[in-house]
Amino acid sequence: MEIAGQLSHSRDVRTYREIFALPEFRVLFLARCVTTTAVATGSLALGATTYAGTGSPVLTALAMFGGPLITLLGSATVLSVSDTMGPRRASTIMPAAYVVAFAVQALPDLAWGWRFVILALPHLVGSATSGATMRLLHEIVPADGFVLGRASLNIAAGVMQVAGYGLGGLLLVWFSPTVLFLIAAGSAAAATLILRFGIRERAGVTSGKGVVERTxxxxxxxxxxxxxxxxxxxxxxxxxxxxxxxxxxxxxxxxxxxxxxxxxxxxxxxxxxxxxxxxxxxxxxxxxxxxxxxxxxxxxxxxxxxxxxxxxxxxxxxxxxxxxxxxxxxxxxxxxxxxxxxxxxxxxxxxxxxxxxxxxxxxxxxxxxxxxxxxxxxxxxxxxxxxxxxxxxxxxxxxxxxxxxxxxxxxxxx
The missing domain is CATH 1.20.1250.20 (MFS general substrate transporter like domains)
Incomplete structure (x- = not known):
């Protein structure tokens, strides 16, 4: 595995054919697609549930798009986990947190106030490990392929976000938000497994300092x-x-x-x-x-x-x-x-x-x-x-x- 990784870094990667020939990049790309779809679908379900329970456009918008603001807290205190933890493990934590969050959100009688508390979970966890995917990308592709790899992940996120919202909108015609939450949880679980078994682990950085101090x-x-x-x-x-x-x-x-x-x-x-x-x-x-x-x-x-x-x-x-x-x-x-x-x-x-x-x-x-x-x-x-x-x-x-x-x-x- 180590030899294969070294060989991949010795190659020039300048085309989509060449970058998708790297097995671990294909895994990373697939995981990004599945995770983005899960988050978009679950966010739409949360927005529909919040609006039905509160009738407030402001709370609905915060439910769907306000989560990233929570990352400010984690970035100021625990962001160094992106380096001190192995990048594969760090990358799987956020989709795993979405599995838990969406599964709990599927409870039909959950008060909307608690839904906001649960919403904070994956974003707070993700703020600690948000740099792990880019760290993995740098490890997987050679230096000349970083921009192409980053652009490919951007494209995956953009396209699958549209697909996730579109799919969620169609499903809401026939099913309740509870079903969408369960689909989102299942998709996030799939992304977790894809990363866990498709990417080899790299060592984290050893540090004698605490996480908050180092961050x-x-x-x-x-x-x-x-x-x-x-x-x-x-x-x-x-x-x-x-x-x-x-x-x-x-x-x-x-x-x-x-x-x-x-x-x-x-x-x-x-x-x-x-x-x-x-x-x-x-x-x-x-x-x-x-x-x-x-x-x-x-x-x-x-x-x-x-x-x-x-x-x-x-x-x-x-x-x-x-x-x-x-x-x-x-x-x-x-x-x-x-x-x-x-x-x-x-x-x-x-x-x-x-x-x-x-x-x-x-x-x-x-x-x-x-x-x-x-x-x-x-x-x-x-x-x-x-x-x-x-x-x-x-x-x-x-x-x-x-x-x-x-x-x-x-x-x-x-």
């Missing part, structure tokens, strides 16, 4: 480093502001046309991931990061003029290809962090991304009240561009070949 120390180092801090900000802030634009699609275009805008942006993001991950040679990838981060925001400047829905769809499609810049920032993050802290580095990235999106969406709503949706979207685009430009000097410190003095602690680990 805080590594977080301070990552956020305090002049090398990694600009990378995190580049992945969190400009993207979050553009998510704020997307959060205004309904007030901008109305319910009938907003769906086209959401579909167009999803398609644009998919296209960007495919092109950057599959067709851009590794030697030329990094130089695209700057143009892509500007592309993400620039088309939204056109919303100042309140374009017709057909034009808005094109602008949203083109802009969303710029999300692929995050793939390149993540590739840099691999290059500037040591193996001993890589799981926590990616877990912190994931938490910050979700928080940035939530803040961006909230800011978009606040700005739209006095400015209206078109001008609010244009202003968010200006802010996104301004932040991207301001981060340019700092991002040079993480560029390939740059002399990164003072980052030895990040490279060697803790």
């Amino acid at each position: 805080r120390e590594v977080n301070r180092a990552l956020l305090g480093s002049p090398v990694t801090r600009p990378l995190y900000l580049a992945m969190w802030v400009p993207n979050g502001l553009i998510v704020g634009c997307e959060a205004l699609f309904v007030p901008y275009a109305g319910q009938s046309s907003a769906g086209y805008l959401f579909a167009a942006t999803a398609a644009g993001m998919l296209l960007g991931d495919v092109v950057v991950g599959r067709f851009v040679p590794p030697a030329h990838r990094d130089r695209l990061a700057g143009p892509l981060r500007l592309l993400l925001a620039a088309p939204y400047l056109g919303f100042w003029l309140a374009p017709a829905p057909a034009v808005a769809v094109v602008l949203g499609f083109v802009a969303s290809a710029g999300y692929a810049a995050s793939l390149l920032w993540q590739e840099r993050l691999v290059g500037v962090t040591g193996a001993a802290i890589r799981g926590q580095a990616f877990g912190l990235c994931s938490t910050g991304t979700m928080v940035g999106q939530a803040v961006g969406a909230g800011l978009g709503g606040v700005l739209a009240v006095p400015l209206g949706a078109p001008h609010a979207m244009g202003l968010l685009a200006v802010l996104s561009l301004a932040v991207s430009v301001a981060l340019t000097p700092g991002l040079r410190r993480s560029a390939p070949g740059h002399d990164r003095q003072g980052s030895s602690a990040l490279m060697s680990g803790f």
Whole structure:
């Protein structure tokens, strides 16, 4: 098994055929598909149950999409488990937690207040191990294949999320939410078994420090480093502001046309991931990061003029290809962090991304009240561009070949 793993890392992986030829990557991809479908189906069931019990759109939205906010607590205290625990074991904990949570949610007479308590379980557990999957990906694929592998997992998550919500919507026509919870629990159990028996374990990092102490120390180092801090900000802030634009699609275009805008942006993001991950040679990838981060925001400047829905769809499609810049920032993050802290580095990235999106969406709503949706979207685009430009000097410190003095602690680990 060890020899096979070493051989896989000696190969160039630049096509989908080559990356899916790696047995453990196929397992990781399948597990991501099954887990995403389970979470989407279970979230829809929870939303339907909460709305039926409370009649509150706010509580329903929190039930379906508020869970990731819980990861802030875990990321500040126990995120180092992503490194100190073996990555296979760490990766199986979250789907296993979903098995328990969805099985309990299936109880038909459970009070909605308890449903919120149960909702916290998998997200709190996941916040401790959220970087383990990316750590596994780095172990499974060679360095040149990381972007393609990450893009493939992104595509799997996006497609299966749509499929999960679509399947759940159809099932709700004939079955109760209880049945959906049981289906979601079964799917999460399948994902747990797929990872357990399809991935070989790697050793965790030995640390003489407690989990909370190590988590805080590594977080301070990552956020305090002049090398990694600009990378995190580049992945969190400009993207979050553009998510704020997307959060205004309904007030901008109305319910009938907003769906086209959401579909167009999803398609644009998919296209960007495919092109950057599959067709851009590794030697030329990094130089695209700057143009892509500007592309993400620039088309939204056109919303100042309140374009017709057909034009808005094109602008949203083109802009969303710029999300692929995050793939390149993540590739840099691999290059500037040591193996001993890589799981926590990616877990912190994931938490910050979700928080940035939530803040961006909230800011978009606040700005739209006095400015209206078109001008609010244009202003968010200006802010996104301004932040991207301001981060340019700092991002040079993480560029390939740059002399990164003072980052030895990040490279060697803790």
